Amino acid sequence: MDERAWLETVIAEFRACKDLSERAAEQVGDEDYFRATADGTNSLSVLVKHMGGNLRSRWTEFLTTDGEKSDRHRELEFETEGETRAEIEAIWQLGWQRCLDALAALDPADLERTVLIRSEPHAVVLAIHRGLAHAQYHAGQIVQLARHFTGDTWRSLSIPRGESEAFNAAMREKFGG
Template structure:
């Protein structure tokens, strides 16, 4: 594993967590549980799924299969939360599990093959798999948050119509080598 990869991946995970956090800060209780129809997933349900996946994938990930026997994936799509505080606590628990696991990766164990449903992955492949999975679901959370907040939504990116100003500000600075999330 290239020495720059893991710190970069951790920053990417932190970025997607931040997008979720900033979405949650704009929502009320009803918006956490809103579904367009009965077959849809609410933000709360998506959080329950992401957290369940994180806890399964990253608990003892170097020595145990990432699909734990104790995980009940189907249950992740049934709401069991009663408050937005419970949703956020579940969200935090999943992310903490992920970050704790990533912090155990060393040069000595970076060549370990890890398994998800008996399929072997390099640690880099496992990280990439989960980074894509979580960013997909965080995008859903942001989109649902934006839909439910309506006109009260505050953009989490460059707001429409502000690209020229944003780029002018970026190009007014000297070139530098840093992660794009360092300015957030």
């Protein structure tokens, strides 16, 4: 696989992670969006704000500045009291925009470069993998919390239980397998 094709698959995975998180979170009402399941755990609002802040910091001027920006206040990402869902989701959207724009702007030669994250050198490919793993980790948390809060009203984001055989048959028919 060439570098451009690899970059396209990475961008597709980041987009899928964003989409999965959003489809889960949109099923949750505002009250549950801000609710943690126990002391010391993160609410959906905290996860969304943290991911947005992390993505903005890491992907703004990705190749030329340290990924831990001086204007990022990570600890504040874990506080959402007094903020609205719209304000938090704006942070999320900005972070994702910076991420996807930075990835789209990369040339295959950029994959040979080194970037800094908290002053530590990382190969660009490693920084991309770390960023994707971090986003997917928190996406899983978002899905789990959303599933918890929605209960019986949950709309499955993948193949619903009990529908695997029908799904597989449809795929075989579609792709001739």
